[in-house]
Amino acid sequence: MKISFTPRWILLICLLLARLAGTAQDSASIYTAQLLQPSADSVRTHAIGRLAALRIPATFPLLMAINDKKLYLLDQKAVTIDSKPSGEGTYRLYTLYPENTLMKNSSGQPLLFPLSALQAVDIPRGDRLQLAGIASLLNLYSNDAQKRILAYTQLKNTGDSSAQQLLQDALARETNTDASRTGKDVLYAAKLHGATNAANAKAYIDSITDNWSDNAPVLLRSYAKSGFFNQEVATYAAEKAASLEKRYDGLQRIQNFFSGLSLGSILILIALGLSIVYGLAGIINMAHGEFMMIGAYTTYCTQLFFTNVLGIPQTDFFFIAALPISFVVAGALGLLLERLVIRHLYAKPLESLLATWGVSLILIQTARLLFGDLTAVKTPLLLTGGWQVSPHLTLPYNRLFIIALTLVMVLLTYAMLYRSRLGLQIRAVTQNRQMSACLGIETRRIAAVTFFIGSGLAGLAGCAITLVGNVVPDMGQTYIVDSFLVVVTGGVGKLAGTILSGLGIGFFTKVLEAFFQAVYGKVFILVFIMLFMQYKPKGLFPDKGRIAED
Amino acid sequence: MKTKNNPLYYILFIAIFAILLPAGYMSGLISVNTISVWGRYFCFAIAALGIDLIWGYTGILSMCQAFFFCLGSYGIAMHLLLKKTMATGAVLPDFMAWNKIETLPLFWQPFQSFGWTLLLCLLVPALIAFAAGFVLFRSRIKGVYMAIITQALTLAMWLLFLRNETNLGGTNGLTDFKTLLGYDLSSSSVKLGLYMISFTMLCAAYFGCYRITHSKFGKVLQAIRDSESRISYAAYKVVDYKLAIFVVAALLAAVGGMLYLPQTGIITPGRMDVKASVEMVMWVALGGRGNLKGAVIGALLVNFLYSVCTSLFPDSWLFILGFLFVITVLYFDKGFMGLANSIKQRFSTGSFKTSQTPL
Numbered sequence: 001m002k003i004s005f006t007p008r009w010i011l012l013i014c015l016l017l018a019r020l021a022g023t024a025q026d027s028a029s030i031y032t033a034q035l036l037q038p039s040a041d042s043v044r045t046h047a048i049g050r051l052a053a054l055r056i057p058a059t060f061p062l063l064m065a066i067n068d069k070k071l072y073l074l075d076q077k078a079v080t081i082d083s084k085p086s087g088e089g090t091y092r093l094y095t096l097y098p099e100n101t102l103m104k105n106s107s108g109q110p111l112l113f114p115l116s117a118l119q120a121v122d123i124p125r126g127d128r129l130q131l132a133g134i135a136s137l138l139n140l141y142s143n144d145a146q147k148r149i150l151a152y153t154q155l156k157n158t159g160d161s162s163a164q165q166l167l168q169d170a171l172a173r174e175t176n177t178d179a180s181r182t183g184k185d186v187l188y189a190a191k192l193h194g195a196t197n198a199a200n201a202k203a204y205i206d207s208i209t210d211n212w213s214d215n216a217p218v219l220l221r222s223y224a225k226s227g228f229f230n231q232e233v234a235t236y237a238a239e240k241a242a243s244l245e246k247r248y249d250g251l252q253r254i255q256n257f258f259s260g261l262s263l264g265s266i267l268i269l270i271a272l273g274l275s276i277v278y279g280l281a282g283i284i285n286m287a288h289g290e291f292m293m294i295g296a297y298t299t300y301c302t303q304l305f306f307t308n309v310l311g312i313p314q315t316d317f318f319f320i321a322a323l324p325i326s327f328v329v330a331g332a333l334g335l336l337l338e339r340l341v342i343r344h345l346y347a348k349p350l351e352s353l354l355a356t357w358g359v360s361l362i363l364i365q366t367a368r369l370l371f372g373d374l375t376a377v378k379t380p381l382l383l384t385g386g387w388q389v390s391p392h393l394t395l396p397y398n399r400l401f402i403i404a405l406t407l408v409m410v411l412l413t414y415a416m417l418y419r420s421r422l423g424l425q426i427r428a429v430t431q432n433r434q435m436s437a438c439l440g441i442e443t444r445r446i447a448a449v450t451f452f453i454g455s456g457l458a459g460l461a462g463c464a465i466t467l468v469g470n471v472v473p474d475m476g477q478t479y480i481v482d483s484f485l486v487v488v489t490g491g492v493g494k495l496a497g498t499i500l501s502g503l504g505i506g507f508f509t510k511v512l513e514a515f516f517q518a519v520y521g522k523v524f525i526l527v528f529i530m531l532f533m534q535y536k537p538k539g540l541f542p543d544k545g546r547i548a549e550d
Numbered sequence: 551m552k553t554k555n556n557p558l559y560y561i562l563f564i565a566i567f568a569i570l571l572p573a574g575y576m577s578g579l580i581s582v583n584t585i586s587v588w589g590r591y592f593c594f595a596i597a598a599l600g601i602d603l604i605w606g607y608t609g610i611l612s613m614c615q616a617f618f619f620c621l622g623s624y625g626i627a628m629h630l631l632l633k634k635t636m637a638t639g640a641v642l643p644d645f646m647a648w649n650k651i652e653t654l655p656l657f658w659q660p661f662q663s664f665g666w667t668l669l670l671c672l673l674v675p676a677l678i679a680f681a682a683g684f685v686l687f688r689s690r691i692k693g694v695y696m697a698i699i700t701q702a703l704t705l706a707m708w709l710l711f712l713r714n715e716t717n718l719g720g721t722n723g724l725t726d727f728k729t730l731l732g733y734d735l736s737s738s739s740v741k742l743g744l745y746m747i748s749f750t751m752l753c754a755a756y757f758g759c760y761r762i763t764h765s766k767f768g769k770v771l772q773a774i775r776d777s778e779s780r781i782s783y784a785a786y787k788v789v790d791y792k793l794a795i796f797v798v799a800a801l802l803a804a805v806g807g808m809l810y811l812p813q814t815g816i817i818t819p820g821r822m823d824v825k826a827s828v829e830m831v832m833w834v835a836l837g838g839r840g841n842l843k844g845a846v847i848g849a850l851l852v853n854f855l856y857s858v859c860t861s862l863f864p865d866s867w868l869f870i871l872g873f874l875f876v877i878t879v880l881y882f883d884k885g886f887m888g889l890a891n892s893i894k895q896r897f898s899t900g901s902f903k904t905s906q907t908p909l
Binding site: 278284286341344345349350351352353354355357358359360361362364365369477480481484485487488520522523526529530531533534535537 | 682685686688689691697701703706710831835868871872876878879883
């Protein structure tokens with residue numbers, strides 16, 4: 001029999017298909033109704049079994065709600081709740097079959113309900129077990145992006161074309177970029193392996209390349225090795241993989257550069273105070289790192305105060321308050337130290353080095369007795385996460401904040417040193433102590449103020465460091481030698497030198513870490529500094545002219 | 551300041567440590583552990599003499615003496631470990647087998663012979679000191695710069711020694727030795743022997759340093775300390791002098807380390823961290839720098855205090871040490887010896903006068 005595909009035939013087929021689809025939809029709504037108000041337990045069991053077998057995406061959220069025991073009734077309509085509460089014990093609601101949407105009020109805000117307003121629908125375990133077989137598919141429609149990603153990866157190795165179709169449907173409504181990337185990767189990989197000609201395969205290789213998931217280079221490489229069609233396609237895949245890897249390396253380099261920048265800014269923040277104090281008073285303050293530790297603990301105490309005494313759990317406020325508080329507390333303790341110990345040691349750098357080392361031992365032990373060995377400060381909500389420049393390059397907000405803070409502090413210090421009367425006096429005392437005293441500058445007072453500022457800057461650095469690390473009593477020691485290296489390389493008391501060498505040392509540390517291991521990077525830097533000092537024994541920016549020594 | 555040629559102190563010192571202590575042990579009054587502990591202190595004192603030479607007499611604050619000390623210790627430790635490994639029939643020390651290393655690393659090879667070990671223990675620190683000193687002194691790095699750079703050097707080396715890849719035992723260091731040249735290290739007589747050797751070496755080092763400081767060479771060193779530019783205007787090659795004394799100090803530290811190891815039975819990178827290296831300098835500062843007796847007494851005193859305090863009040867040792875640092879620097883610039891001298895002067899002249907020697 002000869003069938004001619006006239007328009008009439010096509011119309012007929014279309015009608016038939018529509019009818020079939022309609023039947024499926026109808027039966028799904030019947031089963032859903034049976035499930036919610038079963039006339040008998042066996043009816044409900046049958047309804048769930050049928051729904052699981054039909055695999056209609058629109059019913060998936062409903063089935064998942066059953067599977068997760070989160071099916072509720074609100075005004076006789078089936079709803080489900082978010083995985084986490086969105087307020088004080090209230091949840092956002094999602095309607096279930098036939099429409100799967102977030103419930104909103106008239107002004108477009110999500111509606112919040114307490115659990116008590118909802119009527120829980122209890123489905124026995126035996127019925128729920130019927131869904132075990134399609135559990136991974138159900139997750140495709142989860143409200144939780146992580147679960148969806150998991151579901152996509154679970155579909156990776158299924159050659160099943162109906163699963164592919166489901167995947168495609170799910171991807172069409174995917175909103176999360178990460179999940180979408182993973183899902184597309186799985187889909188394209190499956191299609192690539194099922195491709196029937198070279199042109200198609202190449203098109204899918206291109207899609208995978210454009211999608212660029214973490215897995216893409218590995219995927220393309222293994223495809224290139226298997227050599228499905230001919231050498232040409234294989235080479236093409238290998239080329240694409242190589243180009244992806246190259247781009248990834250490039251981004252990695254930017255990431256390294258960024259970490260170097262952030263390490264450098266921490267070093268600058270610490271070294272700034274160190275450098276000013278040494279330049280002005282000839283004091284090597286080995287306890288400088290401990291003022292950083294004090295700043296960090298002040299931040300920790302501020303957090304405790306805010307959460308426990310004031311009852312403000314939000315992390316943003318305490319951190320904003322902690323910035324000035326840590327500056328003042330560390331500065332005040334620095335002033336105390338200056339009054340008690342340091343003022344006897346002006347212009348005796350080596351002696352001050354030993355005495356302040358003693359002070360640092362005392363401070364560390366005090367902190368250990370007071371706080372124990374390990375405490376951590378919560379990162380403010382504002383600074384969690386990062387700026388996603390591209391899928392493979394994320395710049396964390398906390399590090400960006402540290403860089404910005406350093407920038408601000410450097411500018412403030414610059415303004416203080418070069419644009420204010422105090423700064424003028426500080427620079428005068430730094431240049432020539434006796435002469436400044438003769439001209440009526442109270443050198444002792446200036447020194448004390450400088451010490452306050454220097455210690456305060458260290459405290460601020462400590463506050464910033466709580467964003468990236470733990471608070472431990474001997475945290476200052478990790479940075480002190482490095483920051484002294486910054487001072488030495490930059491030239492004592494030189495703002496520009498401190499900034500340049502701080503950035504340089506931070507940057508080189510991270511770059512060398514990428515090539516060698518962290519430790520060897522450090523050794524290299526040291527060797528480099530020693531060689532550098534052959535040419536610039538007085539740092540990057542030495543004083544002009546010759547100053548007689550002794 | 552110097553109680554010149556007053557033999558009473560020396561006789562007292564020798565009487566206590568060479569006769570009284572061993573005699574106490576023989577008669578059973580003093581345990582062998584006490585003997586061994588003092589033997590260790592002598593090793594520290596030897597290193598302290600080196601620090602006094604370089605810092606007290608020449609004015610160069612070197613913070614890497616702890617590193618040289620450890621180099622000596624590690625050298626001997628490698629030898630002992632290889633001997634022990636051979637005795638048990640294994641090819642490699644345990645920790646290397648754990649790190650999945652098949653053959654003995656090349657730099658471990660020479661340590662199989664005791665002669666080579668002794669030579670290398672001295673040669674390696676000397677060479678490193680020479681190289682570092684050459685670079686640093688040539689570019690006229692001094693004072694605080696010198697202190698910071700040598701400190702950074704120690705820090706970098708400490709980090710290196712912490713790694714497993716350097717094949718030096720990592721954080722755990724080298725330990726569990728059995729014999730030295732066939733003598734059982736755990737036996738009491740060997741411990742007493744090591745104590746006596748350390749004591750003899752301390753005396754020898756002291757008199758060596760005494761000769762150095764009272765020679766013309768020593769006078770130049772002190773001149774460098776007091777005014778480096780003036781002595782260089784007088785056509786002395788400051789760099790050569792500094793380099794020589796830096797190497798001597800490194801050697802003394804290494805000798806101390808070599809003797810230290812068989813008496814403690816363990817060496818870890820912890821001996822050369824930032825804290826340890828500053829502490830070594832502090833022995834000399836507390837005892838009295840620019841004074842050889844001060845260095846010896848400072849090393850013995852601080853370590854003795856340490857063992858007493860950590861057993862009596864473990865939490866407050868750091869407080870005590872910290873306060874000692876601060877108070878010494880603020881009020882007793884010449885350390886313990888300076889204090890003793892000024893008290894003596896006060897009794898002899900009736901007026902309190904601090905000593906006038908420039909420092």
